[in-house]
Amino acid sequence: MFKKILKSYDYSLIIAIILLSLFGLVMVYSASMASSVQRYEVPSDHFYTKQRLFLLGAAVVFIFTALFPYKIMKSTKFLVPMVGLSVFGLLGLFIFGHVAGNAQSWFKIGPLSLQPAEFVKIFVIIYLSAVYAKKQAYINKFNHGVLPPLAYLVIVCGLIALQPDFGTAMIIGLIAGTIIISSGMNFKNITKLILLGLILASPFLIALKGEIFSEKRMERFTVLSNPFEDELDAGFHLANSYIAIGSGGINGLGLGKSVQKLGYLPESHTDFIMAVIAEELGIWGVSFVVLTLAFIVLRGIYIGLRCKDPFGSLLAIGISSMIGIQSFINLAGVSGVIPLTGVPLPFISYGGSSLLQLAIASGILVNVSMFVKYENKYKQQHQEKNSNHQDGNVYQFRT
Template sequence: MLKKMLKSYDYSLIIVMVLLSLFGLVMVYSASMVWAVQRYGLPSDFFYQRQKMFLIGAFIVFLCAALFPYKMMKSNKILGFIVVMSLFGLMSLFVFGHIAGNAQSWFKIGGLSLQPSEFTKIAVIIYLSAVYAKKQSYINEFNKGVVPPLVYIVLVCILVVIQPDFGTALIIFLIAAAIILSSGMNWKNISKLIMIGILVASPVVLVMKDDLFTKEQRERFEAVKNPFKDEQNTGFQLTNSLLAIGSGGINGLGLGKSIQKLGYLPESHTDFIMAVIAEELGVWGVSFVILSLGYIVLRGIYIALKCRDPFGSLLAIGISSMIGIQSFINLGGISGLIPLTGVPLPFISYGGSSLLQLSIAMGILVNVSMFVNYEEKYKKNNEKKIVA
């Protein structure tokens, strides 16, 4: 049985994830070597060495998640633990959190930083997928089947927004929306949710319109309209990102030869790493990243469609939507399509919390795929033998 299960794993997903992560490791070194010395007075390979350590830890976490049967996660004890720990982590930030980039979003543990909101994304996916899978028999009863799980989502989004971290809150909201739309709920109830959301949000926005966004966030909205209008201040990040992207052309300037990373492009190894990839490796480098991320997203949707278990199907939808949404927000921000939000590019940007959370998510997705393939390959064969 173990041999059959190992044969059923989706190794294409694993290979793409590993290639993306290793590619990201190389690009973190290229994008951060000047920044580490100039900004922090650290060795040029400081961020590379840290990312390598994160990558080793992430692979171990991925293996654990890939081997852990996903169906066990919908037990009430595990769900209760996930909900309590995610809320506790977010609320503890306001007492013990470390402020960086005008947001109190991190715990500082020794020389490491941990961002609870990253792990809350996967907590939301597991919780919503499990609850709506259990409610399939009465999914269209609004008060009993639709509303109760949303209390947790609203509370999570509020706690993330007041850090303030609108980028992560938006991702969590959109992940929840993707799972709800895929849960089997009828359009009458979905329309009710939309109307309630508008009725609740509108007065809040009107009353708090001056306090809802920080000065820096309002400037980001203005910068999208015309970043070159004030390129030394509000448009500084986006202007240099666009210059990096435009300089790369088809083939790029060559690995390690970016000009914008020489102090012109802030956070070149985190939020703006794709701009460095575009400048150094051109269209080829950008295409590799986008096609690889696209493959993971589409493969996740394919797994969801094949899975006959509602819980597994919703997990796959949640994970693939998370990676797709986060990729779009990052790429849209650095290209001026949408305002900058400080969202990392999955598997590529520097950061331990993001990499660990994505590894857990990919481990779960691979586990769901394994059960789908196992049932398809071996259970059907056994049924045919019994019939014969």
Template sequence: MMKNKLKSYDYTLILAIIVLSIFGLVMVYSASMGAALNRYGYEHDFFYQKQKMALLGSAAIFIVFAYVFPYRLLKKTAWLIMIVLISFGALGAVLIIGKVAGNAQSWFDLGFFSIQPAEFAKISVIIYLSAVYAKKQSYINNFNKGVVPPLAYLIIISGLIIMQPDFGTAAIVIAIAILIILSSGMNIKNIMKLVAIGAAVLTIFALGFQDWIFSEERLSRLSVLEDPFEDVKDEGFHLSNSLIAIGSGGITGLGLGQGVQKLGYLPESHTDFIIAVVAEELGLIGVAFVVLSLCFIVLKGYRIAMRCKDPFGSLLAIGISSMIGVQSIINLAGVSGVIPLTGVPLPFVSYGGSSIMQLAMSAGILVNVSMYTRLETNSKKGNVKPVPEKQPVRQKVYKARTGRSL
């Protein structure tokens, strides 16, 4: 059985995750040297060392969820209750005792390490919605019984994240939920009802908090997209330097470690803007490698979802793939000036212990779904017994006695 399991793993997917994570570690080292020297003196590799330790811990997490822990256990009621309680407890507690960083109260400061609960809320929403909607398949088109109840969890989680405030993560959580719901099998009538309810909620929210939503600071994030170089010393500072970095790299880049914008010009060069450093130092080739690797992982995830016969496993694969894809799009679009900056890290590449550990857990679950899907497919094929070959000796004896062939 163990041998069959090992044969059933998708090693191309695993390799893509490992290679992209190692590439991200190298880029974190290159992108963070200036910031590390500025903040910590001679410790030029401060962020690199922290990311390396987080990556090693994430490797252990990945192995547990990819090989040791069967994904179907997550559908058990006890696990779902624990996920709900931990999610609510962590997101509620961070609003009371959390550390403020980047104008958001999103972190638990543990001294040697900081944890961002909102990162793990992404995978908790994926697991919860996938499990609940998989269990409700027999009455998925009953709006009041099959569709609405799980949304209460989503609304509370999103609300707690918005209160930090962390609009980028909240947007990702809602986008993931929408894609899981659209893939759950409910009919178009119920989907349209959800669209109408969502539009009504957004309208009420916008009217109730219009002074906050449409504040001068938030509106400036939209206006700066038109011409970030018009106010390069203030509102356009981040985006203008990001565009300079992207434009400086050309096809092949200036060379690994040779970037200039990371040396005090590009804030958060090792987190939100790391792709700008990739573009400057490795050029279009480096950016293409990152984008194609992410596309490969996402498309692999959707292919796993299509092949998986278990509704829970299929929805899990859709949710995890969508999370990686949506987060990548938001980061790349923000850094290139297509949408306002949201502070969303680039999966597997950006610096961040909570992010890489959550991604390791998610990727491990995705690989586990893939393994069990392949294992079941192969076992079903193996159950078809081939027609036994006729035995030559027996055939000769039978023909000698009867004059006929077997």
């Protein structure tokens, strides 16, 4: 039995995740070695050493979630504590939270920082997938099937926005939207939800318009057309990102030879790590990251489409959409397609909370894939046995 389960794992997906994570570890060291000494006054391998520890912890979490039967997570005994932990965790930030980057989004635990909002992403995916899977029989009854699960979504997004962290709240909203669209809900109810969302969000937008549409935030839009017009202030990040990407060309300057990471490109090991990859490894390094991320996302969607269990299907699609949305926002921000939002690049950027959350999510995805493959094999073998048995009966009858 156990051997059959091991044979059912999607090893191409596992290998892609491992390769991307190890590549990210190498690039974290390369991107942070100068800023560690110059800006943070710590040893050059400071962030590399911490990321390596995060990666070891993430590997343990990944193995556990890959072996843990995902169907257990749709039980009330699992969902209720998860919802309570996420809400109280976000509320606790307003009392015990650590402020960084103008947002009170972290718990400081000794030398480590924990960002609850990262884990809320996967909690929202699990919760909405479980509830909408259970409501399949009446998914199009707006008041009974559609609305109730969204109370949790509104609460966590509101608490995250108040930190303020509008980027993460927006990402969670987009992930939830993907799950809702994939749940089997009809277009009429989806339209109702959009209109209701706009109505409910209007007072919130009006009350916080000074914070949401502040001059500093609006500058991120104005510099998109030409960041070099204000390259020492509002366009500083994007201008240096352009220089890094342009300097790399096709073959890159070579691993460790980036110039922009030497104090010119802020957050070179987190938000702008792709710019360093482009400068050092050229189009080949960028292609490796983009194609591997695309493979993970498309593979996850394929798993979701093949899964006959509504909960597993929504889980796979939700996790894939999370990785895809975060990847797009980071890559589009670094290349100037959309305003910068400070979203890390999945599996590549430095960050313990992000890496652990991705380990949980990708482990669940691998687990869903295993069940899909195992159950399909079992059904196929069962059908072949029935077919052989029927053929034998026919032969005996004829003789």
